[in-house]
Amino acid sequence: MQRRVARFTLEGVDDSPVSVYPYTSEDGLGLELRRFRQADCDDVVLLVHGLTSSSDMFIMPEHHNLVNFLHETGFTDVWTSDFRMSNRFPYDAETHRYTLDDVAHWDHPAAMRELREHVGDRRVHVIAHCLGSVSFSMSLFGGAVDDVTSLVCNSVSLTPRVPAWSRVKLALGPALLEYLVGVSFLDSRFGDAPPLTRGWMISRAVSLFHRECDVRACHMESFMWGSGRPAMYSHDTLDPATHARIADLLGPSGLHYFRHVRKMVSAGRAVRYDPSDPRHTELPGDYLSGAADITTPVMFLTGDQNHVFPGANAACYEILEKLAPGRHELEIIPGYGHFDTFTGKNVHLDVFPKVVDFLKRSAA
Ligand SMILES: [Zn+2]
Numbered sequence: 001m002q003r004r005v006a007r008f009t010l011e012g013v014d015d016s017p018v019s020v021y022p023y024t025s026e027d028g029l030g031l032e033l034r035r036f037r038q039a040d041c042d043d044v045v046l047l048v049h050g051l052t053s054s055s056d057m058f059i060m061p062e063h064h065n066l067v068n069f070l071h072e073t074g075f076t077d078v079w080t081s082d083f084r085m086s087n088r089f090p091y092d093a094e095t096h097r098y099t100l101d102d103v104a105h106w107d108h109p110a111a112m113r114e115l116r117e118h119v120g121d122r123r124v125h126v127i128a129h130c131l132g133s134v135s136f137s138m139s140l141f142g143g144a145v146d147d148v149t150s151l152v153c154n155s156v157s158l159t160p161r162v163p164a165w166s167r168v169k170l171a172l173g174p175a176l177l178e179y180l181v182g183v184s185f186l187d188s189r190f191g192d193a194p195p196l197t198r199g200w201m202i203s204r205a206v207s208l209f210h211r212e213c214d215v216r217a218c219h220m221e222s223f224m225w226g227s228g229r230p231a232m233y234s235h236d237t238l239d240p241a242t243h244a245r246i247a248d249l250l251g252p253s254g255l256h257y258f259r260h261v262r263k264m265v266s267a268g269r270a271v272r273y274d275p276s277d278p279r280h281t282e283l284p285g286d287y288l289s290g291a292a293d294i295t296t297p298v299m300f301l302t303g304d305q306n307h308v309f310p311g312a313n314a315a316c317y318e319i320l321e322k323l324a325p326g327r328h329e330l331e332i333i334p335g336y337g338h339f340d341t342f343t344g345k346n347v348h349l350d351v352f353p354k355v356v357d358f359l360k361r362s363a364a
Pocket residue numbers: 212213214215218219230235243
């Protein structure tokens with residue numbers, strides 16, 4: 001099939017130079033920062049993707065993407081970080097036991113150290129999505145990262161909330177899939193597997209319950225994340241090209257991360273996966289325990305049709321508003337869901353201006 005949009009393409013970004021800065025997580029994974037620089041400026045922006053997505057969600061050529069929008073509004077030095085949850089790396093499809101503590105402790109701090117090597121002491125704003133947002137919030141509120149001028153958290157931060165159907169999937173899914181079905185990850189491309197293989201059968205079984213469109217990867221995404229048809233976004237808010245290539249933007253996901261999310265959902269807040277794990281004793285057991293002392297303003301962003309982490313950001317905002325009145329903001333975008341607040345066809349009109357306004361007020 002001829003692709004309308006090439007995979008891992010940079011063609012969506014204006015003609016500013018792009019450079020890549022490899023960095024290494026503290027447990028030895030090769031990761032990458034990507035820099036899109038038009039000119040030096042006082043306010044650097046770092047974009048952090050979610051689980052199974054990548055920096056590609058911010059540079060899509062089929063819409064007015066966030067990197068270009070930031071360039072046009074004066075933020076001329078924009079970086080993206082591809083950490084261990086990125087589909088640009090093989091880690092998500094490997095058998096592993098990574099948790100969000102690993103990411104918060106070993107990935108984001110390493111990325112920030114590498115970034116500081118190049119931008120010095122200029123202000124750094126971070127815009128993060130999904131479990132990139134949860135884990136970066138854990139880094140910041142857990143004290144592994146500091147010196148962040150502002151943070152935008154899309155969909156979810158330190159208080160994950162999920163629909164009832166997701167609770168069932170989180171409780172049963174990892175064990176059933178690993179021990180009974182025999183897979184260690186779920187892949188949005190299972191629909192392309194040879195007939196009668198495990199992946200093919202999972203995809204066909206999922207599609208039995210998803211008649212809303214004919215893109216099997218879209219059905220798998222709804223199965224992997226949230227509750228809805230589709231769950232991650234509305235078909236109306238996406239460009240058809242984005243919907244058709246959703247598996248390019250959202251890749252395979254290891255199952256163990258779901259166990260950590262389940263613990264957080266049960267606790268009602270971000271907690272360490274294993275409090276007795278000696279590798280993470282520097283991190284707090286409860287990531288909200290020192291929240292009153294964190295002076296970085298946070299914008300909690302979400303669509304009002306969020307079917308992956310419904311109500312999560314409103315809950316976090318309410319908790320922090322009591323601890324530090326007026327420091328943080330809640331921005332709810334009508335008609336949007338979980339993923340389309342960054343990848344929708346009209347985000348340059350409906351979402352990005354609000355984000356940029358927050359960044360500019362935080363820099364003042
Ligand atoms: Zn669909």
